[in-house]
Amino acid sequence: MTQIITISNHKGGVGKTTSAAHLAQALADLGRNVLLVDFDPQANLTVLFGVSRSDAASYLLTLGLGAAETSLVQSLVVPLRERVQLLPASAGLSGAQAQINASGRGIDWVRLTLERFLRHDLHFIIIDTNPSASGIQERAVWAADLLIIPSQAEALSVSGVGSMMKMTRTLSEQHNWPGRVLGILPTMVRGDGTAFMPREHRAALEEMRASLRDDLLLPVVPDRAALKECAGKSQTLFEFDAENPAALCYRQLAKIVRSAK
Numbered sequence: 001m002t003q004i005i006t007i008s009n010h011k012g013g014v015g016k017t018t019s020a021a022h023l024a025q026a027l028a029d030l031g032r033n034v035l036l037v038d039f040d041p042q043a044n045l046t047v048l049f050g051v052s053r054s055d056a057a058s059y060l061l062t063l064g065l066g067a068a069e070t071s072l073v074q075s076l077v078v079p080l081r082e083r084v085q086l087l088p089a090s091a092g093l094s095g096a097q098a099q100i101n102a103s104g105r106g107i108d109w110v111r112l113t114l115e116r117f118l119r120h121d122l123h124f125i126i127i128d129t130n131p132s133a134s135g136i137q138e139r140a141v142w143a144a145d146l147l148i149i150p151s152q153a154e155a156l157s158v159s160g161v162g163s164m165m166k167m168t169r170t171l172s173e174q175h176n177w178p179g180r181v182l183g184i185l186p187t188m189v190r191g192d193g194t195a196f197m198p199r200e201h202r203a204a205l206e207e208m209r210a211s212l213r214d215d216l217l218l219p220v221v222p223d224r225a226a227l228k229e230c231a232g233k234s235q236t237l238f239e240f241d242a243e244n245p246a247a248l249c250y251r252q253l254a255k256i257v258r259s260a261k
């Protein structure tokens with residue numbers, strides 16, 4: 001059955017979109033079929049793959065759940081690579097956000113809208129969210145079987161992780177969230193083992209280790225300029241520089257996701 005993975009953090013610029021794209025491609029390389037869903041009005045995931053912005057994700061959230069709406073939304077999915085598809089976004093998602101709030105949609109609304117994609121041959125849906133605690137973001141977290149929280153290794157980012165963990169506790173206690181946190185993904189960490197690691201990064205990683213259960217710390221994604229360069233070419237790192245340490249890290253993450261229950 002399809003597993004839904006949400007990549008989220010209230011904080012901006014922590015590597016959510018980069019991680020969604022690379023996790024999707026790494027899972028595809030392991031033979032899994034993946035649908036990426038762009039739930040950010042900035043549409044960075046859509047643009048990263050060189051796809052035109054579209055109202056597909058807005059329609060998903062604002063149309064009803066009937067057969068006609070389902071086939072319309074399904075027809076807006078864009079094939080990206082072998083085994084990877086995308087439901088693109090546009091700035092119109094801000095309007096969808098307002099509509100969801102005004103119509104008082106429940107916490108399960110994103111999950112309900114995604115159920116039309118659940119199939120035995122679609123292994124993963126990976127959702128990229130915007131950097132806020134908005135109605136769509138909260139519902140996208142609730143929709144997740146597994147939540148991944150990317151975070152830079154900096155003091156402020158570590159407090160952002162605390163706020164996300166608090167949100168998941170609230171979702172569990174007040175809304176019976178059926179999913180779980182797969183883990184925190186430290187991103188853009190300078191110096192990986194061999195090179196010197198800045199004191200701030202080391203301290204932040206130590207704080208994460210001290211405050212989280214051991215199994216919640218996911219592989220550390222190193223800071224690599226190639227991740228920015230490949231985005232400019234609408235490529236993933238696997239196409240641009242397959243042996244880059246950051247690419248190896250996302251492959252390792254995909255193996256953890258593949259075996260997660």
Ligand SMILES: Nc1ncnc2c1ncn2[C@@H]1O[C@H](COP(=O)(O)OP(=O)(O)OP(=O)(O)O)[C@@H](O)[C@H]1O
Pocket residue numbers: 011012013014015016017018019040042044129130131187188189221222223224225227228229231246
């Ligand atoms: N490991 C990394 N090393 C170097 N640059 C990175 C790394 N991960 C992401 N980046 C770059 O950092 C910037 C922010 O990354 P990204 O867009 O993935 O973050 P985000 O959390 O999705 O941001 P937003 O909150 O705006 O949606 C991008 O330019 C991206 O290419």
Ligand SMILES: [Mg+2]
Pocket residue numbers: 016017018040044045128129
């Ligand atoms: Mg983003």
